[in-house]
Amino acid sequence: MDLAAVVHALAFVETLLLGLMAGFFYAFSICVMDALAQRPPAQAVAAMQAINRVVLNRLFLPVFVGLAPLSLLTAALAFAAWPLRPALWAAAASLLYCAGTFAVTVVRNVPMNDALARVDTDGADAAARWAGYLSRWMRWNHVRSLSSLAALACAAMGLRG
Template identity: 40%
Template sequence: MSPFFTFLLHLSVLAYALVGGVFLAFSDFIMRSLALTTGTGGAEAMQAINREVFRWVFMTLFLGMAAISAILVGYSVTRLTAPGNLLILLAGLVYLLGSFGVTVVFNVPMNTALADMDPSQAATQDYWVGTYLPRWTFWNSVRTLACTLAAALLLAGLYRTLQPPPT
């Protein structure tokens, strides 16, 4: 394995963990805190968060890791017999499906629906409490687990690739 690719794997472990950490914060305490707000506070705060998430740091990591995951999958598919490459392949797939895919299929549509709502309306509060909070948080927890698993798989794959061959 080239030194560049080895370095990319090291950075990818860290990036998977960082993205997973953001998701963990939401599942662990941010969404619960927003649920405790009174009136329109929670839905309104989440609308603001969803607008601000497009800042370059998080989106660079999140989208960049989708692209890098595709590269990891492609690289590993062509070298499955090499030590650790199956784990690297699985790490890329777990991130692509469990983090990026879940975001596109579940979380983003709920964010879009919430963005179009007026927080002062009863229908928005019904959606916020009855649909958005439980479903968004569930799928966000799936993303957290996927990022954690991807980081662990990639770390194990990297470790395996760097082991000297048996003598």
Template identity: 40%
Template structure:
């Protein structure tokens, strides 16, 4: 496998992880705060729509694709690349898979499903919304930080990789 190809893979992984981090940061920084300032029924309904639309988005391809890419890069590193590069790839994969995908699957998605089960104008939705905003955003901060950490690890792997011959 050529060094040039590996460099391209690492640059792509760095950019993709950074894009995922940016989307999460957008929600943590101002989207959730804006939804919280809207009338509760409007904020709830908007978040329900966002949560339904995300499944048909390019972001979902990027989010899930980076899971497979992270596993592949870690395997590539362990099998074929020098130790410093391999270490960065394994740590990057751990950050992405643990901090992005596991948190998404075990925490944020179940919260989204619970919110989606409520009528936006119901009392139950209103009470759920009060904790949803805070808790969902806290966990989303972690997802943003983990995706950023993965991007930085992939960048470090680029820096640690031997120069192309």
């Protein structure tokens, strides 16, 4: 198998995984957080705390974390094996995922999740903490959703050649 075929296989897997991530973050943007917002704050905080614990599982975490180095590897190899135009699409996909999805999660959403984990659902400040968390977390989740979707589109364009 030549390098171009290997890169194509990697790019195909990357595209599928980007689709999973885009759908995951999109679901939070359009329904999960809205459903939690309709609950009393103590219930919403407890539910989000549970979601944040459960999401760190053997199915989500390897895809979410592994997609960053996979996309970087795919982009680097694409410059060695593909024509410039599809290689640039691969690089754009990698940049969008690594900066707009992965880094935003690590720098913005995870610290907010960690702070929410310390909120006492029965505490007097739970409602205020939830309101502040919800609006900020959603803003950054929209960034992750759009970045993942844009990365998916770029990866698909790179596969087109």
